[in-house]
Amino acid sequence: MNPTNYLYLSAILFSIGAVGVVVRRNAIVVFMCIELMLNAANLAFVTFANMTGNLQGQVMAFFTMVVAACEVVVGLAIIVTIYRSRRSASVDDASLLSR
Amino acid sequence: MTGETVMFWVLAPLTVFAAVGMLLVKKAVHSAILLAFVMIALAIFYIAQDAPFLGIVQIVVYTGAVMMLFLFILMLVGVDSSDSLVETIKGLRGVAITTSLAFAAALTSLIARAEFGQEPLGLVSANANGNVEGIANLIFRQYVWAFEVISALLITAALGAMVLAHSPKSSEARLSQRARSVARFRGASIGTAAGLPGSGVFARHNAVDVPALLPDGKPSDLSISSVLAERGDVQETKRYALDGLPKLDEEDK
Amino acid sequence: MNTSTNIVYLIALPLFSSALLMLLGRKADKWGHIFATLISASAFFVGVTEFFAMRSRPEEARAVTQKLFTWISVGDFQVDASLLLDQLSIAFVLLITGVGTLIHIYSIAYMSHDRDRRRFFAYLNFFIAAMLLLVLGDSYLNLYVGWEGVGLASYLLIGFWNQKPEYATAAKKAFVMNRVGDFGLSIAIMIGFATFGSVSFSGIEEKVGGAGETALTAMGLMLLLAAAGKSAQFPLQAWLGDAMAGPTPVSALIHAATMVTAGVYLITRSNFIFDNAPTAQLAVVMIGIITLLFGAVIGTAKDDIKKALAASTMSQIGYMILATGFGPAGYAFAIMHLLTHGFFKAGMFLGAGSVMHGMNDEVNMRKYGGLAKFMPITSITFGLGYLAIIGVPPFAGFYSKDKIIETAFNAGGVQGVIFGGAALLGAVITAFYMTRVMLLTFAGNKRWASDAHPHESPFLMWAPMAVLAIGSVASGYLLYSGKAIVKWLAPVVDKDHHEHVEFLPPIVVTTLAIVAVLIGVSIALLKYRGEQSDSAPSDVSIWTRFARRDLLQDDANEFLFMRPGQEVTKALVVTDERVIDGAVRGVAASAVGSARGLRKLQTGYVRNYALLILIGAALILAAIWVVTI
Numbered sequence: 001m002n003p004t005n006y007l008y009l010s011a012i013l014f015s016i017g018a019v020g021v022v023v024r025r026n027a028i029v030v031f032m033c034i035e036l037m038l039n040a041a042n043l044a045f046v047t048f049a050n051m052t053g054n055l056q057g058q059v060m061a062f063f064t065m066v067v068a069a070c071e072v073v074v075g076l077a078i079i080v081t082i083y084r085s086r087r088s089a090s091v092d093d094a095s096l097l098s099r
Numbered sequence: 100m101t102g103e104t105v106m107f108w109v110l111a112p113l114t115v116f117a118a119v120g121m122l123l124v125k126k127a128v129h130s131a132i133l134l135a136f137v138m139i140a141l142a143i144f145y146i147a148q149d150a151p152f153l154g155i156v157q158i159v160v161y162t163g164a165v166m167m168l169f170l171f172i173l174m175l176v177g178v179d180s181s182d183s184l185v186e187t188i189k190g191l192r193g194v195a196i197t198t199s200l201a202f203a204a205a206l207t208s209l210i211a212r213a214e215f216g217q218e219p220l221g222l223v224s225a226n227a228n229g230n231v232e233g234i235a236n237l238i239f240r241q242y243v244w245a246f247e248v249i250s251a252l253l254i255t256a257a258l259g260a261m262v263l264a265h266s267p268k269s270s271e272a273r274l275s276q277r278a279r280s281v282a283r284f285r286g287a288s289i290g291t292a293a294g295l296p297g298s299g300v301f302a303r304h305n306a307v308d309v310p311a312l313l314p315d316g317k318p319s320d321l322s323i324s325s326v327l328a329e330r331g332d333v334q335e336t337k338r339y340a341l342d343g344l345p346k347l348d349e350e351d352k
Numbered sequence: 353m354n355t356s357t358n359i360v361y362l363i364a365l366p367l368f369s370s371a372l373l374m375l376l377g378r379k380a381d382k383w384g385h386i387f388a389t390l391i392s393a394s395a396f397f398v399g400v401t402e403f404f405a406m407r408s409r410p411e412e413a414r415a416v417t418q419k420l421f422t423w424i425s426v427g428d429f430q431v432d433a434s435l436l437l438d439q440l441s442i443a444f445v446l447l448i449t450g451v452g453t454l455i456h457i458y459s460i461a462y463m464s465h466d467r468d469r470r471r472f473f474a475y476l477n478f479f480i481a482a483m484l485l486l487v488l489g490d491s492y493l494n495l496y497v498g499w500e501g502v503g504l505a506s507y508l509l510i511g512f513w514n515q516k517p518e519y520a521t522a523a524k525k526a527f528v529m530n531r532v533g534d535f536g537l538s539i540a541i542m543i544g545f546a547t548f549g550s551v552s553f554s555g556i557e558e559k560v561g562g563a564g565e566t567a568l569t570a571m572g573l574m575l576l577l578a579a580a581g582k583s584a585q586f587p588l589q590a591w592l593g594d595a596m597a598g599p600t601p602v603s604a605l606i607h608a609a610t611m612v613t614a615g616v617y618l619i620t621r622s623n624f625i626f627d628n629a630p631t632a633q634l635a636v637v638m639i640g641i642i643t644l645l646f647g648a649v650i651g652t653a654k655d656d657i658k659k660a661l662a663a664s665t666m667s668q669i670g671y672m673i674l675a676t677g678f679g680p681a682g683y684a685f686a687i688m689h690l691l692t693h694g695f696f697k698a699g700m701f702l703g704a705g706s707v708m709h710g711m712n713d714e715v716n717m718r719k720y721g722g723l724a725k726f727m728p729i730t731s732i733t734f735g736l737g738y739l740a741i742i743g744v745p746p747f748a749g750f751y752s753k754d755k756i757i758e759t760a761f762n763a764g765g766v767q768g769v770i771f772g773g774a775a776l777l778g779a780v781i782t783a784f785y786m787t788r789v790m791l792l793t794f795a796g797n798k799r800w801a802s803d804a805h806p807h808e809s810p811f812l813m814w815a816p817m818a819v820l821a822i823g824s825v826a827s828g829y830l831l832y833s834g835k836a837i838v839k840w841l842a843p844v845v846d847k848d849h850h851e852h853v854e855f856l857p858p859i860v861v862t863t864l865a866i867v868a869v870l871i872g873v874s875i876a877l878l879k880y881r882g883e884q885s886d887s888a889p890s891d892v893s894i895w896t897r898f899a900r901r902d903l904l905q906d907d908a909n910e911f912l913f914m915r916p917g918q919e920v921t922k923a924l925v926v927t928d929e930r931v932i933d934g935a936v937r938g939v940a941a942s943a944v945g946s947a948r949g950l951r952k953l954q955t956g957y958v959r960n961y962a963l964l965i966l967i968g969a970a971l972i973l974a975a976i977w978v979v980t981i
Binding site for chain 3: 018021022023025092094095096
């Protein structure tokens with residue numbers, strides 16, 4: 001099977017994740033959509049590794065995972081902090097910047 | 100028609116459906132479960148593409164640890180707090196979907212146009228000594244510096260999460276029992292010196308989520324835990340008390 | 353050249369005293385004036401010792417130097433802070449410290465009622481130090497430091513009573529007009545450095561032969577501008593009259609005897625420049641003649657005794673400048689007139705101060721009259737000074753002024769006649785206005801204010817006046833007998849021993865001068881004998897009005913400089929507000945306007961930002977799509 005199909009899948013998943021980040025208001029869901037986008041990118045990396053015949057892409061995907069883990073840890077901590085002060089996990093409620 | 104092709108054409112549409120479903124379901128928990136499905140599917144794709152190490156890591160780290168973290172936070176924030184899917188910012192949803200479609204279209208058409216210059220090689224030779232060994236070779240040789248940096252980043256992120264999640268309340272000095280007792284009697288009102296009223300409506304209903312009734316028939320806010328009140332889990336006293344009292348009076352007569 | 357180690361004390365002593373009095377403040381109130389006077393006297397003592405030491409040496413070894421430290425050292429250009437004491441400097445040192453000490457003594461009594469007497473003495477000592485640095489510096493840069501120092505001292509002392517706004521304004525006026533001259537001096541120094549690569553007198557003198565006349569003329573004219581500023585010469589003369597706002601001892605010391613003669617010193621010191629720049633010399637002569645007549649005419653119209661004396665100072669310095677313009681023939685006489693003038697004019701100023709002291713600080717001569725009977729010593733000392741200034745033989749002014757007039761005639765030809773005639777005319781007017789001052793003040797009817805009780809001044813005041821009066825009687829003869837001053841100064845100002853041609857026999861010039869004095873005195877006697885009104889007559893000719901308005905000097909300055917300056921300032925303010933501020937505000941306004949527009953994008957909703965990022969990414973992708981097609 002042509003590995004390009006994985007790339008198409010990756011592009012579609014990435015776009016879906018992007019829509020999710022924009023349209024969902026629950027901060028946790030927004031985060032999950034970001035994870036979806038990162039995973040889509042990982043899929044592309046792994047596919048590239050497969051196509052080029054070396055493991056560089058896989059290593060890159062590995063690093064992406066670690067960074068994603070960091071991002072989740074800090075991001076969720078931020079969500080908890082915001083929730084603690086605002087009693088809400090909606091990203092629209094934290095819009096003080098406009099005022 | 101290889102096994103991989105079959106697997107792909109079965110699993111890929113499901114993955115897309117699950118991803119789209121993530122956006123459409125109301126409850127965050129459902130989103131999380133759909134995301135977990137997507138991730139497991141991706142792990143399978145990884146393994147299918149000769150990346151068994153990443154596939155396992157994907158399941159262990161993502162589906163295991165990260166998704167567990169998500170669920171944990173969901174529990175903390177309120178497991179059944181569900182989004183309204185009605186868009187509040189005018190025109191945002193339409194623009195977002197249009198842009199995303201255009202984005203996806205551009206991306207796919209670019210991929211379709213791209214010439215990779217060679218047939219897909221496969222990882223048979225690269226994985227000759229084993230996939231884990233190959234990756235380890237790269238990480239600890241060529242990318243050892245990036246690896247060290249990223250480990251520092253991970254530690255920093257852990258510290259940052261601790262700092263952010265740290266509640267300043269716990270740093271306050273706890274009062275001794277004696278001090279609390281003195282404070283209670285020296286306080287603004289001696290009315291609560293004997294302790295706060297217990298919850299529940301005696302004889303009719305007894306539960307922590309029902310406020311006690313004061314002599315004039317009003318519910319007492321002091322009798323229930325402020326956490327319950329905050330979460331909105333307090334039961335209406337009326338159901339047990341205010342409707343019944345007049346009837347009791349009538350029965351006496 | 354020999355070196356000496358004592359010259360520095362001349363400057364260091366008064367400088368130290370001044371610093372001490374200023375730093376100690378009120379703690380020194382009790383003894384500050386005595387201390388300052390003693391310091392001044394000790395500087396005089398050092399000066400006298402040096403003078404006799406210098407006299408005992410042979411002529412070629414008289415000049416001594418003292419290097420204090422290396423001031424500026426850039427590459428092969430080096431300026432030392434070093435002092436030069438030669439025949440010219442010592443004359444000034446004796447004048448400055450001698451007259452300065454007398455005026456210190458006088459001020460002890462004169463300023464005894466002033467709360468700030470200590471500060472006054474601190475300033476006086478500072479002036480002495482700066483003036484000594486001016487005359488002792490061995491380079492134009494060292495001179496410049498002293499030059500600015502005396503300007504500062506003059507400013508501080510004119511504005512000593514700066515609680516009166518007009519006095520403060522007078523101080524500012526003097527300072528600003530002096531600055532104009534200072535620019536001339538600094539430019540002259542720059543020209544000197546650019547042309548000769550040196551700023552020291554000896555360094556420039558060595559190379560002066562090799563320089564072009566244009567550079568020398570330019571430098572000479574700039575030095576003349578500097579001299580005009582400091583010595584109140586045309587066209588920078590307007591500040592001197594207002595400078596009389598300062599206490600009278602200041603007028604006597606700074607604005608009559610010493611500081612205002614710095615210009616004469618500068619030109620005499622720069623003789624090597626002027627001797628090689630005939631155009632600049634002619635300019636010096638012209639300025640001298642204009643100022644001597646200018647000052648004399650103003651002097652005839654002033655009723656304020658100090659302003660009349662100030663106008664006279666201006667005129668007398670005009671004589672000195674005139675003399676310096678004649679080169680080696682005139683320098684010695686300029687310095688001689690400077691010295692004699694230092695005696696008699698300081699004496700007369702102190703006399704004026706004594707009169708004011710007795711008349712409740714009244715300065716209007718129309719309110720005086722008949723004071724000779726009440727202030728005998730003052731009237732005698734003032735009278736001796738008067739005889740000296742108008743040039744009655746054998747008083748001091750006769751010798752010095754007669755010689756200047758003679759030198760003017762000796763310029764030869766039509767020029768000589770014009771210069772000499774102008775100098776003679778100046779002598780007539782001088783005799784007229786000084787006689788007028790004498791008559792209005794000491795003779796005639798009493799026109800006093802009702803509360804005036806004129807009395808003789810205390811010993812401390814009249815003693816210095818007496819000493820100065822002796823000087824105004826004898827100094828001329830002492831300086832001129834056997835051409836002493838000419839021979840003394842020759843090594844500095846007349847190294848080549850020029851032969852001076854005589855256009856008219858000296859006896860003729862002397863006769864002419866005496867006749868001029870007699871004419872002036874007679875006119876004044878005719879006009880001002882007998883009863884005088886106590887207010888100035890108002891039905892006077894337009895010429896008198898001109899003279900009373902200082903020959904329109906302030907109006908000219910206002911019209912030529914102040915008004916255009918104000919217009920330029922206004923234009924600059926408008927430019928600043930409209931153009932520069934406009935540009936600044938315009939930038940700010942456009943930033944605000946565009947920000948107001950962009951602000952609509954900043955909804956504060958993080959999803960909006962995410963959407964914008966998404967759109968941006970899509971656009972980039974679209975761009976890639978387009979370029980790779």
